[in-house]
Amino acid sequence: xxxxxxxxxxxxxxxxxxxxxxxxxxxxxxxxxxxxxxxxxxxxxxxxxxxxxxxxxxxxxxxxxxxxxxxxxxxxxxxxxxxxxxxxxxxxxxxxxxxxxxxxxxxxxxxxxxxxxxxxxxxxxxxxxxxxxxxxxxxxxxxxxxxxxxxxxxxxxxxxxxxxxxxxxxxxxxxxxxxxxxxxxxxxxxxxxxxxxxxxxxxxxxxxxxxxxxxxxxxxxxxxxxxxxxxxxxxxxxxxxxxxxxxxxxxxxxxxxxxxxxxxxxxxxxxxxxxxxxxxxxxxxxxxxxxxxxxxxxxxxxxxxxxxxxxxxxxxxxxxxxxxxxxxxxxxxxxxxx
Amino acid sequence: xxxxxxxxxxxxxxxxxxxxxxxxxxxxxxxxxxxxxxxxxxxxxxxxxxxxxxxxxxxxxxxxxxxxxxxxxxxxxxxxxxxxxxxxxxxxxxxxxxxxxxxxxxxxxxxxxxxxxxxxxxxxxxxxxxxxxxxxxxxxxxxxxxxxxxxxxxxxxxxxxxxxxxxxxxxxxxxxxxxxxxxxxxxxxxxxxxxxxxxxxxxxxxxxxxxxxxxxxxxxxxxxxxxxxxxxxxxxxxxxxxxxxxxxxxxxxxxxxxxxxxxxxxxxxxxxxxxxxxxxxxxxxxxxxxxxxxxxxxxxxxxxxxxxxxxxxxxxxxxxxx
Ligand SMILES: Nc1ncnc2c1ncn2[C@@H]1O[C@H](COP(=O)(O)OP(=O)(O)OP(=O)(O)O)[C@@H](O)[C@H]1O
Ligand SMILES: Nc1ncnc2c1ncn2[C@@H]1O[C@H](COP(=O)(O)OP(=O)(O)O)[C@@H](O)[C@H]1O
Ligand code: SF4
Ligand code: SF4
Ligand SMILES: [Mg+2]
Ligand SMILES: [Mg+2]
Numbered sequence: 207x208x209x210x211x212x213x214x215x216x217x218x219x220x221x222x223x224x225x226x227x228x229x230x231x232x233x234x235x236x237x238x239x240x241x242x243x244x245x246x247x248x249x250x251x252x253x254x255x256x257x258x259x260x261x262x263x264x265x266x267x268x269x270x271x272x273x274x275x276x277x278x279x280x281x282x283x284x285x286x287x288x289x290x291x292x293x294x295x296x297x298x299x300x301x302x303x304x305x306x307x308x309x310x311x312x313x314x315x316x317x318x319x320x321x322x323x324x325x326x327x328x329x330x331x332x333x334x335x336x337x338x339x340x341x342x343x344x345x346x347x348x349x350x351x352x353x354x355x356x357x358x359x360x361x362x363x364x365x366x367x368x369x370x371x372x373x374x375x376x377x378x379x380x381x382x383x384x385x386x387x388x389x390x391x392x393x394x395x396x397x398x399x400x401x402x403x404x405x406x407x408x409x410x411x412x413x414x415x416x417x418x419x420x421x422x423x424x425x426x427x428x429x430x431x432x433x434x435x436x437x438x439x440x441x442x443x444x445x446x447x448x449x450x451x452x453x454x455x456x457x458x459x460x461x462x463x464x465x466x467x468x469x470x471x472x473x474x475x476x477x478x479x480x481x482x483x484x485x486x487x488x489x490x491x492x493x494x495x496x497x498x499x500x501x502x503x504x505x506x507x508x509x510x511x512x513x514x515x516x517x518x519x520x521x522x523x524x525x526x527x528x529x530x531x532x533x534x535x536x537x538x539x540x541x542x543x544x
Numbered sequence: 545x546x547x548x549x550x551x552x553x554x555x556x557x558x559x560x561x562x563x564x565x566x567x568x569x570x571x572x573x574x575x576x577x578x579x580x581x582x583x584x585x586x587x588x589x590x591x592x593x594x595x596x597x598x599x600x601x602x603x604x605x606x607x608x609x610x611x612x613x614x615x616x617x618x619x620x621x622x623x624x625x626x627x628x629x630x631x632x633x634x635x636x637x638x639x640x641x642x643x644x645x646x647x648x649x650x651x652x653x654x655x656x657x658x659x660x661x662x663x664x665x666x667x668x669x670x671x672x673x674x675x676x677x678x679x680x681x682x683x684x685x686x687x688x689x690x691x692x693x694x695x696x697x698x699x700x701x702x703x704x705x706x707x708x709x710x711x712x713x714x715x716x717x718x719x720x721x722x723x724x725x726x727x728x729x730x731x732x733x734x735x736x737x738x739x740x741x742x743x744x745x746x747x748x749x750x751x752x753x754x755x756x757x758x759x760x761x762x763x764x765x766x767x768x769x770x771x772x773x774x775x776x777x778x779x780x781x782x783x784x785x786x787x788x789x790x791x792x793x794x795x796x797x798x799x800x801x802x803x804x805x806x807x808x809x810x811x812x813x814x815x816x817x818x819x820x821x822x823x824x825x826x827x828x829x830x831x832x833x834x835x836x837x838x839x840x841x842x843x844x845x846x847x848x849x850x851x852x853x854x855x856x857x858x859x860x861x862x863x864x865x866x
Binding site for chain 2: 481
């Protein structure tokens, strides 16, 4: 395809994606009609409580869930104009690692515990990039240096089990970057790490993203991380995106009551001690049995009759790019009162 | 305050042996908790928060130091008397699901401390279980006959809190009680703890790695690093004017909705050193942005730099210098 078309086209376009699990207790609607686009070089935050479908979404995009018939898929994942869902397993393996790479919450899931980390990185370079041994060694040292591992000569000789969690995550990031991906998906990459190490890893991801003009999907349950480290954001609830816009817009003007409730339930450092928290009552719905209407209605303080029966679409006001799925969005309500 | 503190910990050290090496998981820890107070304890993984909490209930007994609870010295107390005291000294943990026996019904789990205390009247036990379950926001009619796996993490934490409350304890050590919960449920549990504190006149030691959570629930906050206290002050003061560079770094590091895009670079570089081999002098010096020669040779003492504000640093950020 001509270069100018490739440039104007979004890097990733997810269209009406469904991933359902056929389980003995029923069908789990883990990803339930999700659409979004991601441009080159942008960082999209995907935020939601546990079980909202974030990991299933990312695993569907890179196609690492089972194909034994227990997982039901529908919809498209367009990457640079190609539908990844149409690719063969072999073609998809090439996309993974080269064009799209992934970093997981537990770095050990992408590391071999009994192989020296230097070897693990050079192997990837030889296999994916077709490098010879000598240039792979050089490149591995560069990668290790770029992810901020001190004393690379020594570190490359060590085994993952002898590294701290933060160091392991740095190695996993180095391996993900080895194929020079255009898209990096990081699924809660810092959830298992200490706060000071978390900040280091998020800084590292941001630096790499900027230097390589790589697109990043950063999955997290922490709105603070979204606020500090992403350009755009998608809020997930019970398998659906319920709000999507630029990150600063979301922080300043949330429209969806769930987003507002999430923001208010977390304590703020600026609040005085013993400030009563605005807890969200109840629990997220069970995805085997999602409620009718708006999936948030049982916990929503703005719910009206319509919310109980009709599922709101993800739409915007006029030409705005701020999408939300709610019958009674926040600002409109405030205006109606005044 | 002329009143004696409810709990007084003096110079407590707990040593463990790992890989054939003896090391201090916490050393020289000293603090008081006043009756009715919530003391927050923050720090990164492995710094000794849980060890401090467990030292209070003598699990294990500290290697050195003293622990006084309501005027009784616990470190030398015979085990049968310790068992008595444990009724007034409860602990709840981070992982609510695995701290409940999966085979038992909720009513038996919550009643267990009553059985241990020798309350044999079944009707009395059941009445108290109902009361305490209601207090933690669980409907006894649908809860009592069920088993833990039928509940979510947040509901299991409510059950754990009910079990801790049933003996009407004076002090509860809360070891990361909300860390495994989603923010929406975390807020429910924090509010519940505040309500229970009011209703039962509790005193809390609240352990967490989340500074915002700790500030919200605590009257005073202690910050730990590699087995030692580095700072202790009122919750307001420590956030307004942190004196220890580690506290300041921790606060600058936390991604919050408020900090937003301002957050540009990690405030604290470097790795947390191994507690088996802590740095000489000040333990924080390998990561401290203002460390000087003295920090490598002399260990800073934990001292009061303004009323009620303690810090272990040669060059505190507020409140004068050494
Ligand atoms: N039973 C034990 N035997 C040997 N070492 C132990 C034992 N319990 C704890 N430790 C060590 O003591 C140190 C302090 O551990 P502790 O569990 O108190 O930390 P923590 O601050 O609660 O950490 P976290 O945030 O991960 O819960 C750590 O180095 C830990 O590995
Ligand atoms: N392999 C699987 N089989 C059945 N259900 C699954 C499977 N993987 C995930 N789920 C379900 O899908 C839902 C979304 O899970 P997940 O994407 O992991 O949530 P999140 O990452 O947002 O915490 C959950 O209800 C989860 O139990
Ligand atoms: S659609 Fe109704 S229930 Fe759903 S978030 Fe909006 S107001 Fe609440
Ligand atoms: S004593 Fe020195 S190294 Fe330690 S915190 Fe203070 S300034 Fe930093
Ligand atoms: Mg997940
Ligand atoms: Mg602990």
